[in-house]
Amino acid sequence: MIEAVGLTKRYGAKTAVYNLSFQVRPGMVTGFLGPNGSGKSTTMRMILGLDAPTEGHVTIGGHTYRRLPNAPRQVGALLDAKAVHGGRSAYNHLLCLAQLSGIPARRVDEVLGVVGLRDVAKKRSKGFSLGMGQRLGIAAALLGDPQVLLFDEPVNGLDPEGILWIRNLMKRLASEGRTVFVSSHLMSEMALTADHLIVIGRGQLLADMSVKDFIAHNSAEFARVRTPDGAPEQRDKLTAALAEAGGHVLPEPDGALRVSGLPLPRISDLAHGADVRLWELSPHSASLEEAYMRMTQGAVDYRSTEDTRAGLLAQPPAGHAGPPAGHAAPVPGQAPGQPNPYAVPPQQAWQPPQPPAAAPVPAPADPTERDSEDAR
């Protein structure tokens, strides 16, 4: 059981994690989800006592990590796979970790077999691929047969077979009653692995609920309605009728309508009343990925913009700077003028908590403290 209370971490003026409280329970896989730079790794490091929280505390089984007697026997962690001296062989790397916590050397052979690295045990880890490095890190985490396991982005760099393996491994570890805490920025991966989700954005808690609840609360149910092709007047008539009945109608690129806010039988009745034939009436729900994107879209630190290649263009004619007009490439898979599918729909809007505007560093309450932090 991992318990964080009011966890806050500031690096100088930047707040990486702010007032984070959550519990990770044994017997299930808990996914720790957030965009890049949202504070997942910082939180993991604070759990492991590598970074000291600025405020708040986090305990494992009631103890802070640095107070745990023989920590590797209680907690296993995969932080980043390359946290290894590349000149040392896989066997010696694991051996030195085993010796550190009084684990017999034969256990090293055992975990090397579990992760499938026995053949390269005597090879220096410098030559390992990303996937092999990841497996070595997982071997180190399993070494002490711990009851709490932390994995930071475990599927990074693994091939499909490896991803399936780690997915099953985490589920099995959880089914043995262990606490399994896995960070990821991939919702799709977590949907397949995790039972429970903790979502953070910009270092703050956005959601803490089971995967089932997460889908139920965050995915919008909608109906796809298609009227006969070549009869736009029928479509317009239906759109008007649905809108009148309180439905929310969005045109889709292929001419269909995306209707939310009305149950399917009611849509059928309305179409019948308006004397519009239907070619399609099907129920849909937004994917978990969509729900996650919608939740975190306000909390993404690094947002890409379109590459206009203006810097490569020949000197443009005077008075005409910037990219050629009409060259605004549309978002793939989305017709121009189409609303963003990840935009919050009007109904059941859930706004992520607004992060304290700009850096939530308190006003110059204590300048000396700030200075010491900046000096790092």
Added chain:
Amino acid sequence: MSTPRQSQAVPPVPPSQPGAPRAASQAFPGPHPGGHGYASPIPVRRTHLGHAVASEWTKIRSVRSTVWTLAVMFVLVLGIGLLTAFALGSQDTLEMPVLAGGFFGLMLGQLCVITLGVLVITSEYSTGMIRTTLTACPQRGRVLLAKALVFFLLSFTVTLAACTLTALVQTAMIEGKPVPEYIDPRMLNEETAATGQAVASAGEWLGATVGAALYVALLGLLSLAVGTLLRSTPGAITTMIGLVLLPFIVSLFLFTESVREFGEKLREYSVLNGLSSLFRIPFEGGSADTGWPLLWLLAGVTLAALIGAYARISTRDV
């Protein structure tokens, strides 16, 4: 770190907005509900410094940099010692103490030990291994102490072997040669002064073997502490080489009347003078200087640096 005023200055996260369900405290389904979890069948033992020492020994012997730096040091000390012995052996008289030839090789060899001392800790920071290590052993002081012990004993043993072998070679090749008459008898040890033939005294043996090895291993330990403080391989190696060479080089330029005395002090307390004094060929300080006082000074400085390194490693984030 925080005052109540600060935490009030920040708006709290809205705990539950309408439509923002937080089911943190609901009952969780699963095979192991509640706080009861897995318990390993293997008994959990309390760990102590011995475990950390075994781990550090595995670490230091399983990387190539250890083998390379110590092998180069060994070859430099023995090789240059042999060459010196040959050169001195071809002369009719011996103008310096019998074991003094060991100094020239060790002057270069100490740079290898310094490099290894730095690498023992900074390679963990540069590869990220330190995070793995400190996760496996959150008692950071224990990790640092184990590293210091293992490195110190290893570098001391290897340096002692190299110096002893060199001293044996020199005794075999040049001991017993006549000392030229122009040398002040007060500069010689008792036996040499009595017989006129160059002989190494017990004190000279101790200085040229145990003393020299202790001195170099302490320098390596200081490098380890500096590496912990700076966390950077090039930074720490540059600092240590500067510390070893600069005071002596600078002192050579301080020859004008106004600063000569300062230059002499600088030379007397330089790292190189400490080492050469142990071989009884001090750059400054006269024949009575055995090098041991400077060795104790170095030990004090190293201890202080290690305490600083301990304070840093146990408080800073990694």
